[in-house]
Structures are given as structure tokens and as C-alpha cells.
Amino acid sequence: MSSQSRTAPGGPTFFGHPRGLATLFFTEMWERFSYYGMRALLILFMTAETTAVVTDASGNVLRENGGMGLDVGTAAAIYGLYTSLVYILALPGGWVADNLWGQRKAVWVGGWIIALGHFTMAVGTDFTFFLGLVLIIMGTGLLKPNVSTVVGELYPEGGARRDAGFSVFYMGINLGAFVGPLVTGYLGETWNWHWGFGAAGVGMALGLIQYRAGAGHLGDAGLLKSTESPERVAALSRKFFGSFGAVLLGIVAFGWLVSNGTIDLTLTQIATYLGYGVLILVALYFLYLVTFGGHTTDEKKRLGVIFWLFLLIAIFWSGFEQAGTSLNLFGQDSTNRMIGSWEIPASWLQSINPIFIILLAPVFGSLWVALEKRNADPSIPVKAGLGLLGLGMGFFVISWGAANATNGALVTPAWLVVTYFLHTAGELTISPVGLSAITKLSPTNRVGQMMGIWFVGAALGNLIAGLVAGQLETMAPFQLFRTVALIVGGAGIVALALSPIVKRGIPKKV
Numbered sequence: 001m002s003s004q005s006r007t008a009p010g011g012p013t014f015f016g017h018p019r020g021l022a023t024l025f026f027t028e029m030w031e032r033f034s035y036y037g038m039r040a041l042l043i044l045f046m047t048a049e050t051t052a053v054v055t056d057a058s059g060n061v062l063r064e065n066g067g068m069g070l071d072v073g074t075a076a077a078i079y080g081l082y083t084s085l086v087y088i089l090a091l092p093g094g095w096v097a098d099n100l101w102g103q104r105k106a107v108w109v110g111g112w113i114i115a116l117g118h119f120t121m122a123v124g125t126d127f128t129f130f131l132g133l134v135l136i137i138m139g140t141g142l143l144k145p146n147v148s149t150v151v152g153e154l155y156p157e158g159g160a161r162r163d164a165g166f167s168v169f170y171m172g173i174n175l176g177a178f179v180g181p182l183v184t185g186y187l188g189e190t191w192n193w194h195w196g197f198g199a200a201g202v203g204m205a206l207g208l209i210q211y212r213a214g215a216g217h218l219g220d221a222g223l224l225k226s227t228e229s230p231e232r233v234a235a236l237s238r239k240f241f242g243s244f245g246a247v248l249l250g251i252v253a254f255g256w257l258v259s260n261g262t263i264d265l266t267l268t269q270i271a272t273y274l275g276y277g278v279l280i281l282v283a284l285y286f287l288y289l290v291t292f293g294g295h296t297t298d299e300k301k302r303l304g305v306i307f308w309l310f311l312l313i314a315i316f317w318s319g320f321e322q323a324g325t326s327l328n329l330f331g332q333d334s335t336n337r338m339i340g341s342w343e344i345p346a347s348w349l350q351s352i353n354p355i356f357i358i359l360l361a362p363v364f365g366s367l368w369v370a371l372e373k374r375n376a377d378p379s380i381p382v383k384a385g386l387g388l389l390g391l392g393m394g395f396f397v398i399s400w401g402a403a404n405a406t407n408g409a410l411v412t413p414a415w416l417v418v419t420y421f422l423h424t425a426g427e428l429t430i431s432p433v434g435l436s437a438i439t440k441l442s443p444t445n446r447v448g449q450m451m452g453i454w455f456v457g458a459a460l461g462n463l464i465a466g467l468v469a470g471q472l473e474t475m476a477p478f479q480l481f482r483t484v485a486l487i488v489g490g491a492g493i494v495a496l497a498l499s500p501i502v503k504r505g506i507p508k509k510v
Helices: 022-049 072-088 091-100 101-120 125-154 161-192 194-214 231-259 268-292 297-324 326-333 346-373 378-403 414-441 444-473 477-503
Strands: 054-055 060-066
Touching: 022 072, 022 101, 022 125, 022 161, 022 194, 022 297, 022 326, 072 091, 072 125, 072 268, 072 297, 072 444, 091 101, 091 125, 091 444, 101 125, 101 194, 125 161, 125 326, 161 346, 194 297, 194 378, 268 297, 268 378, 268 444, 297 326, 297 346, 297 378, 297 444, 297 477, 326 346, 326 378, 326 414, 326 444, 326 477, 346 414, 378 414, 378 477, 414 444, 444 477
Parallel strands: none
Antiparallel strands: 054 060
């Protein structure tokens, strides 16, 4: 495709923004509907007894709704591997869009792979369950990093209007994350798990239908901008997909050897070794950049700050992502969810966080602006430390609640509501601020790579989250939550203590 300059589309607007923003808003809304809807069911389904039944208030059996019957440790390891690989595959997904397809095609193809994955999970066998997860991982790797890029291209002028556009787009993300668990949770827990998985696929398909219908409003945004000849692009495509296919085949062969006992490894061990490998590779990569990357002293200081933020965000997500695992199980097993004679699905509690984000995001945005005007805006490392402290406080709350739920007693959902409130406050303090900092601190020729590192930090955090949740196999919930609170809170205190030193590597204008 030619390298001519791209222009943002004109014509009708969406709340004062380019009309194409509505197309992307609803695409991302439905994708998050499918992702968070399925995620809310994932560990509940994997740990449900294979002979589980649904009963009415009088105890009469209505229907069978068996799960996979996995132990918590194995299920949590699968969850951690799944959620971490979703982020890791965003790296090749971004490369495919930049060099082979363009972002618009990557979103379209990725979305249909996601929908196919959900429908495959709905078939109802162990094989199709795992095949569906693999498809969702690959599809999300194509869609997730690229739909945001298209949003940015709608605003070639940049500036505050683009920031406002992303704020509107962010609301779409959380609207989907709010509605998804309500729909899939009701269908999955009340009627049949596979209906919930199928509903997630229907949501993704609806998003793609409106994406294609509204594509005309995107103008040139998201089209391939490669300056390479079609022949060169075709050669790159063959090389990439050949290599990707070989790697995928190797992973399948490895999985088969593990499953038949030829390689004596558990899923928990595989997840643990993967976590160590990711951390070592990132550390070696930064060591290479500082030693042989050809950067100035100022740029090396900035890279040091980015590596520090990478560690902090990995710690943050390792706690925050307990929402889909240990906190989800706590909501199912230890929380009184009765409203009259009806018990609300445990997965509905997963919708609390996105509601708080929708309500609190404008508050935090206004807070930072007000503090900046008074020259009292906390530095980036201070905000990161405060985010970890907020997360730690949430775990202290739920640890207290879990202590009250010992000996089979059920506790009020208020414990989870307060916990998610504090977690959301922590998220809004560290996540968007850290993401913005990465773009500002990265050397000019390393912005894309550093954004990739940010995704890898999220992947590592998700992987650790699964491993931590697996400790419920041997630890009481209040002990697990207390341990997480101490580790995360301690990391927050260390981050605040070191913030004056870290701040020296940040230019005053950032």
C-alpha cells in the first residue's frame, strides 16, 4: 500500500469527536464484553465439580451444570498462563499490523479469531475448551494493541482533543467489562457454562458487524503505511507466519509430551519457569540497552526509570488480577449473595471494578489537573507507590473479611465492594499514569519497544496472579490475602521511599 499521508475522516461527529470513534468505541466495548464475560466464568468453570447441579430455593434439582473438576492450583495456573499470553502476543500482533496488514485488518481478523475461540469453548469438551483459549489468545493479540492505535490516528493533530477521545474510548472498555459478566454470568452459572461462553462469542460477533458497517467513518486511519514493495511485504509475511507456525507447532508438541507424561512437569511448574524466564529476559534486554544500546547518559537514566516502573506494574497486576481468581472464588464460596430467595451469580461481582472506574476516572483526572495547577502534583514514582498502597489496603480489607468467613460462615458482599473500590483507586493512580510516563520517558527510537515492555509487565503480573491464587490449595483465604497485602503494601512503601532517587532520572518537563 502506498505511503501517502493519511487524513482523519470528516463528516458527522460522535459527541464532538470524529464519527469513527463511535465505530471503535463499540468494537472495543463488545470485545471487552466477550473478554471479561468469559474471564468471569473461567476459574469458576474449571474448579466446578463435573457432577455439579443447579437447584432451586427448595433444593430441587433443576439441571446439571458440571465443570472441569480441576483443583484450584491447576486451574489458577491455566488462568495465569492464559491471561499472560494474551498480553505477550500483543507484541507480534502489533508487528503484524505495522508491517503486513495495517491495524484495521488486524482488528478485523483478530476479532473473528476471538469469536471463533468463544464458540469453540461453547462446544463442551476439554479439547475444545483449550483450543478456544488458544484462539482467543491469538485473536486478542491482534486486536487489543491495534484498535487503540486506530483511535490515535483519528486525531492527526494530537493534543488535548486526542486525550479526550481516548477518555471516551476508555468508557467503552469499561462499559463492556461491566455488562459482560452480568450476561455471561447469568447464563453460565444459572443455566449452562457453555451458554455463557457462547454469549461472549455472540458479543464479539456483534462488535465486528458494527465495525465493518462503520468502517467508512474511519477514513485512512488504520490502513497499512509500509513503504515496502508488495513483493517485500509478501516475503515478510511468509517468513513471519512460517516462523510463528513453527513456534506454535513446537508449543503443541511440548504440551502433548507434558500431557502424556513424557516430560514430567506440572502446569504450575511451567507457569513458574515462564515467569522466571520473562523476568530474566527483560533484565538482560535492559542491560543490553544500557551497555550497548548507544544511548546518552540522560536516556540511560530514563531507561532505568522505565525498568523500575516495569517491576512495580508487574507487582501491581499480580495483586490486582486476583479479581478473576482468588477473589472470584471468595465471592462464590464465602459471600452471601442472596437477594430474597434468589442467589445472584458470583461472576456478577466482577462488574464492580468497571463501575468504579467509570465513576472515579473523571474524579482522578480532575484531581491531577487541580494538583498540577497548585504545583502539588505527585511525581510519577510517588503515584506508582500510592497505587500499590491502595491495592495493599484493599487486600487488608478482604483479609479481614475472609477472617470473618472462617468455619463456613458467609460474609456480606460489602467486603468485596470496599476492596474493589480501593483496588480501583490504586489502578487509576498507577496504570494510566505509568502508561503515559512510558511514552514520555522512552528514547525516540525505542517508544514501541518500551510499550511492548509495558505489556510484558502486565503479562508477568497476570502470570504471577495465577500462581498466587493457586496457593488457595494449601492456604486459608485470609492468610493468602494477608500475605498479598503485606507484599504489595511493602512494595508500595519501598517505592515511596525510593521515589526521590528515581525522580532524578525523570526530566523536569515530564
